[in-house]
Amino acid sequence: MNRTTASTGFERAVYAALLSCALVSIVTTVGILYVLASETVAFFTEVSLSEFLLDTQWTPLFADKHFGIWPLVAGTALTSSVAIATAVPLGLLSAIYMSEFAPRRLRAVLKPGLEILAGVPTIVYGYFALVVVTPVLQAWIPDMAGFNALSPGIVMGIMILPMVSSLSEDAIAAVPATLREGAYALGATELATIFRVVLPAASSGIVASVILALSRAIGETMIVAIAAGQQARFTLDPRVPIETMTAYIVQISMGDTPTGTLEYRTIFAVGSVLFVLTFAMNYLSHKLRRRLTLAE
Amino acid sequence: MSARRRPSERLFRLVCLAATAGPLGVLAWLVGDTLVDGIDRLSWSFLASYPSRHAEQAGILPAVAGSLWLIVTTALIALPIGVGAALFLEEYGGRSRLARIIEINIANLAGVPSVLYGLLGLGIFVRTLGLGRSVIAGAATLALLVLPIVILASREALRTVPDGLREASYALGATTFQTLRHVVLPMALPGILTGAILAISRAIGETAPLIVVGALSYVTFVPDALDAPFTALPIQIYNWVSRPQEAFLKNAAAGIIVLLATMLVLNAAAVLLRHRLDARKP
Incomplete structure (x- = not known):
């Protein structure tokens, strides 16, 4: 009897x-x-919300201080758009290849291969963007600066590609075989079946994967901190140095900004914007995927 | 059938294959280029030297030592908490409302950018708890960052343990704890270890949160305690990448080779463990 009581106490x-x-x-x-x-x-309490949202300059470290978030948002939007423009076509095509065409044995090699891309540390990608990709782009594109949005954007696109391809592949695989068979029975070609039947049926899952990849691109830090420069600039020109929200947080953290100063607090304000943006996208993506699983 | 395939379809297949193989080519390019750039700098003295203003004499000893301190401490924090949380969710939580909330919360945390974990670490561990810019503050931050990975992998491992074994254990009069300790955990261990290795491999490459928490970028000593200031391998690489001189970029490439080789070994170990686990399944 004693043992039981002791044991229940222990269990609790x-x-x-x-x-x-x-x-x-x-x-x-x-x-x-x-x-x-x-x-x-x-x-x-020190910077008004209207200055934060309406000013188009971000210069907290200068003598003439401005706290407009837009240059950082523009920098983030620029690198993320390049990343998405790289990752979505490649990721979608590779998802189609994996689910529709690839022989089983080849797929068994390619799929883990692609997953490796997501596991390479971002510091390594940053080095690659700065040392390898940027010089290649400079040879092709006139007026390409040593720090720019294009090179880290492309490399980031390679990094988030496995996310697009594996989630899209899941969505494509979830399309019922009867839909394909119906299309073939009506005499549709393979291409018509893929583009008119399979992809539209898988669209919500594909969109979910793209949103999730976008969220990852917005939050990515080291690639842009290394290769995009650290100059907050309100521009959509992918050839010049810019600064993303994440790179700004790194820039301040590398310096010795004292605690409790306004400069120190800027990284948390920027962090809040980053959190809200990525959270909203993760939520949206989750909702879309849920709809997909419910529809099955 | 394949003989009758239209040219446009064959072309499309080729494009799809190129889109899949192309990124793998980029990966090979990345690894190859880094090897070419950095292999000359790799030597025993590179591993055993302190950083220096002279690129040729600089080494990664404090960075490697710092990374080791961080990883061991991170694992000691993240593993017990992660496995504990997984046990709660799988073995106790059931369908309760609390378990659902925790599950959704963990999924959300997995999507939070790592740099924001740095801000959390800076605000809570460095400032509020007064741990300073120390090994323990960095490790605690990394532990929270990899916790979702440990929890997800452990839950998967726990799910592979057949219910019949649990029931048999209860039927013999074992308590829940005894069942977990002697039946469930031993069976789930390889899966849990696989997750642990993957989490550690992720933590080794993390840079941004450590910068925000306050890892130093120029350290000429090896950390000797949990409250010591520290640097880490990725931070050292970042420091070298940020310098304009070619010679430091070579150092960065050599550092990257060490980092990638370490991760390769860890991931190979995880794959081997998983194979052993799969082989055991009926």
Whole structure:
């Protein structure tokens, strides 16, 4: 009898310990929200929201300080668009190849091969963009600066490609065989079947994969910090140095900005914008994928 | 059938194959170019020297030591918490509302950019808890970053343990803890270890969160305690990449070779473990 009571007490302690492990993830989320919110609120006691949203210059480190977020947003939008423009066509075509054409044995080699692309550390991609891709682009494109949005954008596109291809492949594989058979029975060619039947049927899953890849591109840090430059500039020219939101956070962190100063708080304000953007996209992508699984 | 395929279809197949093989070619280009750039700098003295203003004398000893400290500490924090959370969700949580909330939350955390984990670490570990720009602050940040990976892999491993074994254990009068300790965990261990290795491999390459937490980029000592300042291999590489001189870029390439080789070994180990796990399945 005694043993049972002791054992239930012990069992309850184990349960409590495991529960607290699981709660660490909740605490992490609360921690991120708390840190971002508290420093961002402190930031906005010194800088007005209208300056943040309406000014088109970002110069917190200059004597003449401006706190307009748009140059950083433009830099982020530019590198991310290049990345998406690289990753989506390649990723989609490779998803089609994997699900429709690839012989099983070749697929068994190609698929893990592509997954490796997502596992290479971003610092390595940054080096590759700066040292290899940029000089190649400079040879082709006139007025291409040593730091630019195009080169890191392309390399980032290669990095996020496996995300587009593997999620799109799942979506394509989920298209019922009866739809394809119906198309063939009506005399449709292979290409017509893929483009008019299979891809439209898989579209919500494909869009979900693209949004998720976009979210990853927006949050990617080291590639752009190394190869895109660190000059906040309100431009959509992919040939000149720019600065993304993430690269700005790295730039300030590399320097010795004292705690509690306005400059220090800017990285949390920028971080908040980054968090809201990526969270919204992850949420949207999740909703789309849910719709897909429910439709099955 | 294949003889009757139209030219346009054959062309399209070729384009699709090129789109798949092309990025792999880029990967080969990346690895090949880095090898060519950095292989000359790889030597025992490169591994065993401190950084220097003279590129030819500079080495990665403090960076490698810092990375080792970070990785071991990260694993010691992330593994028990991650496996504990997975056990809770798989073995206790069931369909409860709390388990659902935690699950959604973990999925969300996996999508948070790593640089934001750096801001979390800076705000909570470095400032609020007063740990300073130390090994423990960096490791705690990395641990939270890789926690979703550990949890997901551990849950998958726990799911491969047949329910019949659990029921048999209960039927013999074992308590839940005894069942977990003697039946479920030993069977799930290879899968959990695979996840752990993948998480560590991810943590080794992380750069941005460590920069934000305050890893130093020029360190001439090896960390000797959890509260010591530190650098890490990716940070050292970033430092060298940021310099205009060609000679430092070669150092960066050599550092990248060391980093990629380490990750290759870790991933190979994970693949081997997974194979052993698969071989055991009925």
